[in-house]
Amino acid sequence: MAEFNNKVELSFRSAKKYSRMIALADSQxxxxxxxxxxxxxxxxxxxxxxxxxxxxxxxxxxxxxAERISELQHNIDEMLFIPQYVTVVMETKKHYEKLFKDGFDxxxxxxxxxxxxxxxxxxxxxTSTVVFCDISILDKxxxxxxxxxxxxxxxxxxxxxxxxxxYSSASKIVSTPKFCVVPDFENxxxxxxxxxxxxxxxxxxxxxxxxxxLAFNRTDGMGLINxxxxxxxxxxxxxxxxxxxxxxxxxxxxxxxxxxxIQEFCEVVGGGNFQTKDVYGNLVDLREIDVILxxxxxxxxxxxxxxxxxxxxxxxxxxxxxxxxxxxxEDKNILKLNYQFLQTLDLSDEDIxxxxxxFIRWISxxxxxxxxxxxxxxxxxxxxxxxxxxxxxxxxxxxxxCLLLDNxxxxxxxxxxxxxxxxxxxxxxxxxxxxxxxxxxxxxxxDPYAMMQHVLGMEVSGLLKEGExxxxxxxxxxxxxxxxxxxxxxxxxEHVLMNLRNDTTVNYWYRYLTSGIILNYYxxxxxxxxxxxxxxxxx
Numbered sequence: 001m002a003e004f005n006n007k008v009e010l011s012f013r014s015a016k017k018y019s020r021m022i023a024l025a026d027s028q029x030x031x032x033x034x035x036x037x038x039x040x041x042x043x044x045x046x047x048x049x050x051x052x053x054x055x056x057x058x059x060x061x062x063x064x065x066a067e068r069i070s071e072l073q074h075n076i077d078e079m080l081f082i083p084q085y086v087t088v089v090m091e092t093k094k095h096y097e098k099l100f101k102d103g104f105d106x107x108x109x110x111x112x113x114x115x116x117x118x119x120x121x122x123x124x125x126x127t128s129t130v131v132f133c134d135i136s137i138l139d140k141x142x143x144x145x146x147x148x149x150x151x152x153x154x155x156x157x158x159x160x161x162x163x164x165x166x167y168s169s170a171s172k173i174v175s176t177p178k179f180c181v182v183p184d185f186e187n188x189x190x191x192x193x194x195x196x197x198x199x200x201x202x203x204x205x206x207x208x209x210x211x212x213x214l215a216f217n218r219t220d221g222m223g224l225i226n227x228x229x230x231x232x233x234x235x236x237x238x239x240x241x242x243x244x245x246x247x248x249x250x251x252x253x254x255x256x257x258x259x260x261x262i263q264e265f266c267e268v269v270g271g272g273n274f275q276t277k278d279v280y281g282n283l284v285d286l287r288e289i290d291v292i293l294x295x296x297x298x299x300x301x302x303x304x305x306x307x308x309x310x311x312x313x314x315x316x317x318x319x320x321x322x323x324x325x326x327x328x329x330e331d332k333n334i335l336k337l338n339y340q341f342l343q344t345l346d347l348s349d350e351d352i353x354x355x356x357x358x359f360i361r362w363i364s365x366x367x368x369x370x371x372x373x374x375x376x377x378x379x380x381x382x383x384x385x386x387x388x389x390x391x392x393x394x395x396x397x398x399x400x401x402c403l404l405l406d407n408x409x410x411x412x413x414x415x416x417x418x419x420x421x422x423x424x425x426x427x428x429x430x431x432x433x434x435x436x437x438x439x440x441x442x443x444x445x446x447d448p449y450a451m452m453q454h455v456l457g458m459e460v461s462g463l464l465k466e467g468e469x470x471x472x473x474x475x476x477x478x479x480x481x482x483x484x485x486x487x488x489x490x491x492x493x494e495h496v497l498m499n500l501r502n503d504t505t506v507n508y509w510y511r512y513l514t515s516g517i518i519l520n521y522y523x524x525x526x527x528x529x530x531x532x533x534x535x536x537x538x539x
Contacts, residue, residue: 006104012077015108022087025170028249028319029119029131032144032167033084035318036137041079049075083108084134086115089127096130103135118142121165131168147251148313149303163252163299171249171322174233176314177225177290180278181298181307184219185454191524218446218521219294219454221255221533223248227512229290230259233323243326244472244515245443251310251319255297259512260448262286269449270456277457280306292455327443327515331473335439340489342433359435366423368416371407378403378419442473443516444486444532449509450521463506466522469498470506472514484517486529496528 015021024030034040053072056065086106090096103116118133118141133141145167195210225233225246234242246257266274266286274286279295286292295301304310313319347355366377378400379391392401399418402409409415426434450462464470474482484496498517510518519525526532 006099006102007107008104009107011109012081016077021081026172027168027170028251028322029141029145029167030082030085031320032141032318033082033133033137036140036144037082037084039082046076046079083111083113084137086132087124087129088132089129091128099130099132103132119165119168120161121168122162124165124168144317144319145251147317147319148309149252149300150305151303153300153303155300155303159299166249166252166254169249169254169322169324171324172237173320174236174323176321177229178288179291179293179307180276180284180286180289181280181293181295181301182276182455183279184217184294184296185451185460185521186215186217187460187521188213188215189522189524190214191527214524214527216524216526217296219451220296221294222446222448222451223255223257223291223293223297224260224262224448224451225257225291226262226289227259230257230512237323237326239326239329241329242512243328244513245327245445246323247325249322249324251314251317252300252303253293253298254324255293256443256445257291258445258448258516260452261509261512262289262292262452265449265452265509266456269452270458273456276455278307282306286455292451331442331515332440333438334436335441336434336436338487339433340487341485344489344492344495346492355437356430356435358437359430362436363423363426363430366419368410368419371403371410374410374419375400375404378422439482440473442471444519444529445513445516446519447521448513448518460521462521463509464501464518464520466520467499468501468520470510470513470518471498471500471516472507472510474500475502475507484525484529486532488530494528494530496525498525 010020012021049072053069053076056069056072059065083106088099088104090099100117103114105112105114107113113134113136115132116135116138118131118138120130124130145164190211190213192209192211195208195212197206197208199205227242230242230246233246242259244259246259248255248257263274263286266272276284276286278284279298279301301310304313342355345351362377365373367373378397379388388404392404395401399415403415447462447464450460450464453460453462469484471482474480480500480502482498482500484498485494489495
């Protein structure tokens with residue numbers, strides 16, 4: 001920015017050509033900016049334009065077709081382009097301080113706009129990226145996104161910056177649920193730890209084994225959604241299944257929802273008790289509730305006098321409930337390890353040979369006489385007809401797409417060399433720990449049965465006892481013990497051997513949790529998993 005005296009001039013075409021135009025998934029922040037600017041997206045028109053454009057691209061490149069493609073692309077760009085939103089990657093601290101203080105100007109096709117800082121989410125901060133907004137709408141955008149909060153409620157700048165930055169999260173709009181917010185649940189646990197005492201700069205720190213008592217927030221970032229609302233959300237998102245877990249977004253609200261039979265629990269386990277108290281001390285009838293949030297999910301709950309006021313602010317400011325991500329219909333069956341997962345294990349030569357067997361079989365199966373084995377290697381993972389069609393439509397790996405369409409090309413020297421080079425790369429990477437094993441990544445949640453006991457004011461015992469875990473994925477494969485790991489890994493204690501429970505009781509109450517690993521309320525596994533985005537503190 002400095003070399004341009006904080007004023008950048010360019011054309012829309014050159015911005016696209018030199019990758020100065022970024023493509024973003026929709027978010028509440030973008031939706032709010034469009035609202036303030038009076039700009040709407042007609043998704044029906046947009047889809048029609050995309051379809052026509054892509055069909056014309058597959059036809060002969062006549063002058064008439066080229067002109068129509070250009071016209072359609074112009075329509076798409078006009079509808080999607082948001083000139084009031086700019087992101088800047090900061091090079092130094094001084095660079096940021098300068099732009100924070102003075103802002104900058106951007107001239108696109110002769111139209112000048114001045115920009116000032118709007119936000120910086122946690123993920124953006126990790127890449128030194130800051131969002132700037134056109135000053136002509138900045139105050140209005142901030143006013144809407146502040147969403148009527150009490151600004152006198154104290155909060156650290158770093159926390160508020162992270163919470164405000166949640167508006168930048170990519171999300172898909174879903175219908176607003178009837179919800180309540182309940183207090184979190186904490187219990188204490190005595191844990192044996194390596195206690196580190198820092199010493200002088202040039203001396204080794206003192207490490208001693210100690211038993212310390214810690215308080216664990218078992219519901220940190222965790223909430224529940226009943227199956228009926230989850231089914232509706234699935235339909236709204238065009239899914240042919242109901243996800244087990246949902247990562248949600250709303251004004252100053254984030255976290256994971258587990259699909260669970262809330263009302264059935266109240267009737268059967270709670271003895272017909274549907275009453276709970278929310279964080280504001282108000283009685284709530286759970287028969288009227290779709291979603292139960294915890295206070296750790298509603299980050300600024302204490303900046304609102306009650307939930308009715310918060311909801312009225314969301315409605316007035318047109319702030320929607322959104323889903324950032326949800327669990328898949330089927331979990332993957334293959335996990336690619338890395339050196340972190342392996343260097344923290346004490347492996348003998350025999351262990352190393354055994355853990356590498358699946359990778360060796362996979363590589364050994366690839367040969368030029370069997371094009372199917374070569375394609376499975378090139379495409380990776382598991383594929384259906386639809387996924388292959390999507391690959392042909394979206395991938396830039398033209399040579400692989402050619403091989404899919406004409407298997408005879410496997411005899412061509414160019415294709416053989418390409419496959420050979422990839423095999424060589426995979427083998428070299430395997431020497432660095434990138435081997436494959438039976439496994440996958442799954443969402444980590446805590447016992448929803450225990451959470452419902454807490455919500456109803458019952459004694460919190462949970463279905464899972466100490467040392468017990470639940471995974472539908474592994475239960476279906478009759479696996480009773482797995483190694484749980486969470487990146488990044490630095491120490492052997494971060495491997496957790498999980499004994500999986502599989503009986504009619506847990507399978508019934510967790511019947512909607514077809515994906516995910518459920519933790520009990522008694523252990524310290526969240527510490528082993530480097531916090532797992534959960535809270536544990538000195539009691």
